[in-house]
Amino acid sequence: MTEPQGKPLPQITDFTRPFWSAAKERKLVVQKCRHCGTLDFLPKPWCIECGHRNLEWVEVRPRGTIYSYTVAYTVMMNYPAWKDDLPVVQCIIDLDDGPRMYGQLTGCSPDKVRIGMPVEAYFEDISDEAAIPKFRPA
Amino acid sequence: MRGEVAIVGYGRTPYSRAKSGERIYTIDEYLAWAADLALEKAGMSKNDFNGQGLAVAHAEAAHTVNWSAAVAELLGISPRILLRGDEGGATAAALLIRAAAMISAGVIDRALVLGADTPLTIPSVAPGLPLSPERTRGLFWDFQGPFGIMGANSQFALVQTRYMHDYEIKPEHLGKIAVTTRYHASLNPGAIYRKPFTMEEYLSSRVLSDPVRLLDCVPMVNGGLAYIVTSAKSAAAITDKPVYLLGCGEVSNYYHNSRTRPDITYTGFTQAAPEAFKMAGIALRDIDVFEPYDDYPMVVLIQLEDYGFCKKGEGAKFVQEHDLRFSGDFPISTDGGQLSGGQPGGAIGGFMPIIEAATQLRGEAGDRQVKNAAIAAVSGFGGMTYARNNRSCATLVLGAEA
Numbered sequence: 001m002t003e004p005q006g007k008p009l010p011q012i013t014d015f016t017r018p019f020w021s022a023a024k025e026r027k028l029v030v031q032k033c034r035h036c037g038t039l040d041f042l043p044k045p046w047c048i049e050c051g052h053r054n055l056e057w058v059e060v061r062p063r064g065t066i067y068s069y070t071v072a073y074t075v076m077m078n079y080p081a082w083k084d085d086l087p088v089v090q091c092i093i094d095l096d097d098g099p100r101m102y103g104q105l106t107g108c109s110p111d112k113v114r115i116g117m118p119v120e121a122y123f124e125d126i127s128d129e130a131a132i133p134k135f136r137p138a
Numbered sequence: 139m140r141g142e143v144a145i146v147g148y149g150r151t152p153y154s155r156a157k158s159g160e161r162i163y164t165i166d167e168y169l170a171w172a173a174d175l176a177l178e179k180a181g182m183s184k185n186d187f188n189g190q191g192l193a194v195a196h197a198e199a200a201h202t203v204n205w206s207a208a209v210a211e212l213l214g215i216s217p218r219i220l221l222r223g224d225e226g227g228a229t230a231a232a233l234l235i236r237a238a239a240m241i242s243a244g245v246i247d248r249a250l251v252l253g254a255d256t257p258l259t260i261p262s263v264a265p266g267l268p269l270s271p272e273r274t275r276g277l278f279w280d281f282q283g284p285f286g287i288m289g290a291n292s293q294f295a296l297v298q299t300r301y302m303h304d305y306e307i308k309p310e311h312l313g314k315i316a317v318t319t320r321y322h323a324s325l326n327p328g329a330i331y332r333k334p335f336t337m338e339e340y341l342s343s344r345v346l347s348d349p350v351r352l353l354d355c356v357p358m359v360n361g362g363l364a365y366i367v368t369s370a371k372s373a374a375a376i377t378d379k380p381v382y383l384l385g386c387g388e389v390s391n392y393y394h395n396s397r398t399r400p401d402i403t404y405t406g407f408t409q410a411a412p413e414a415f416k417m418a419g420i421a422l423r424d425i426d427v428f429e430p431y432d433d434y435p436m437v438v439l440i441q442l443e444d445y446g447f448c449k450k451g452e453g454a455k456f457v458q459e460h461d462l463r464f465s466g467d468f469p470i471s472t473d474g475g476q477l478s479g480g481q482p483g484g485a486i487g488g489f490m491p492i493i494e495a496a497t498q499l500r501g502e503a504g505d506r507q508v509k510n511a512a513i514a515a516v517s518g519f520g521g522m523t524y525a526r527n528n529r530s531c532a533t534l535v536l537g538a539e540a
Contacts, residue, residue, distance in 0.1 A: 007283075007284065008274065008283035008284050009284060010280035010281070010283075010284050011275065011276075011280060016280065038398065039398070042277065042278075042281040042524050043277065043281075048397050048398075049397060049398075067300065067399075068296045068300035068402070069296070070292050070296050070298075070347045070348055070349070070350070071347070071348040072286075072291075072292055072295075072346070072347045072348075073345055073346060073347065073348070074288070074291075075288060076288045076289045076347070077273070077288060077289025077290065077291075078283055078286065078288050078289060079283070082288070085286070088286050088288070090286055090287055090288070090292055091296075092296055092402075092525045094399060098398060099398055099399075100398065100525050101525065102281070102282060102285045102287055102524070102525055103285065104285060110348070115299070115300070126284060132284055132285060
């Protein structure tokens with residue numbers, strides 16, 4: 001597997017491929033439980049609310065708000081290639097449709113980031129097979 | 139189980155930052171070294187553990203699949219029961235609870251509990267950092283590494299930012315915890331960083347992952363620790379200073395209020411700590427010394443709240459109003475904690491608060507001895523979940539008398 005940016009790439013499995021493929025098509029998908037309707041992220045082998053394995057990937061609105069954030073000035077426990085991007089604003093995003101996810105915020109000066117700030121997802125290719133969502137102020 | 143088992147020996151090897159030119163010890167050497175120190179303190183032999191329990195904490199360093207059994211092979215011990223813990227920083231406390239249950243059930247009479255790691259000598263994409271294969275493969279890495287999450291500093295920073303948004307706190311409050319633990323480290327020959335620093339130095343230390351500063355971050359070291367736990371009956375024959383397990387509580391994967399959108403300013407200690415106090419039959423005011431899990435000051439402050447020493451959101455006020463030094467009214471992290479003492483891998487640091495509590499309760503803490511320490515509360519805190527707080531919380535109440 002090539003690493004064009006020298007950053008870590010996911011090891012894509014049949015289990016997680018729907019997320020990466022959808023991102024490649026500029027869609028944000030998460031798992032939904034067909035039994036109880038819970039939306040959740042990161043991918044789980046069954047519903048964390050009711051334990052049913054009958055999950056489907058559904059598209060959610062690529063919008064949310066910042067639940068928390070940090071501005072990294074060093075690369076710690078990640079690939080050194082991230083150095084080129086420092087400072088990296090990392091967030092926990094509450095998606096408008098429910099679940100929570102990690103996301104990098106770009107297009108915003110680190111001193112302007114606030115909890116509760118509305119953000120929208122965009123997608124960046126990281127390989128021939130995968131893209132990841134990143135966020136910018138909405 | 140209250141008072142049925144006791145710690146009768148403990149050991150902690152010197153720590154190493156694995157600097158160039160130093161003799162580099164392997165994880166197996168550290169395990170044997172720590173075991174040797176604990177056995178010597180208890181006046182026991184490794185052969186006393188044939189037919190008994192051997193417990194081994196997981197580690198970052200490469201090891202065989204059935205590692206606990208391999209450790210038995212390397213040490214030449216033939217245990218009846220192998221205990222393996224993989225609760226990260228809660229492992230050492232969890233293994234004590236497991237061993238106590240086995241002893242209480244009469245399966246074994248005693249267990250040798252070991253932990254060691256060499257995170258600074260693991261081949262890694264980021265030299266000097268513990269990017270072990272276990273951390274850089276699999277589902278959790280796939281949804282963190284490529285997204286730019288920079289490990290524990292960032293994960294704890296995310297908790298801290300949210301906490302600072304929800305509650306009143308200033309950097310000085312966290313600084314007081316860091317300054318105090320470094321002061322304690324200055325009194326502990328075993329700590330890796332012993333030069334005291336001032337609040338000004340804390341506040342001007344480099345920001346690594348805002349709001350987490352350099353002096354908020356636990357330094358990795360290579361090293362090993364061990365303790366020996368036996369039935370109370372055997373303990374009385376081994377030592378005149380047994381350290382009894384009076385209470386314990388534990389929870390993994392705690393959610394506060396919601397599974398999908400929990401409040402991340404709470405930890406599982408809100409559940410584990412009251413369990414432990416109830417079992418011990420003690421009140422918070424009975425605790426003479428608190429050995430929290432202390433890899434970041436924010437983690438300590440949250441524990442003060444979740445243990446119930448103060449209300450949620452009042453940790454900063456509590457820190458301000460109390461003297462946290464060993465000689466003060468609310469001593470914490472009396473060995474210098476992991477912040478200044480060093481963390482021998484993410485899974486092994488949890489041995490330190492147990493061993494320091496045993497040291498204090500046995501009156502063996504020298505220059506940092508808490509006067510008349512009879513009851514200690516100890517935390518194990520392990521792993522970080524995806525976009526939440528930590529994975530495993532364990533609370534122990536230890537006492538000089540059963």
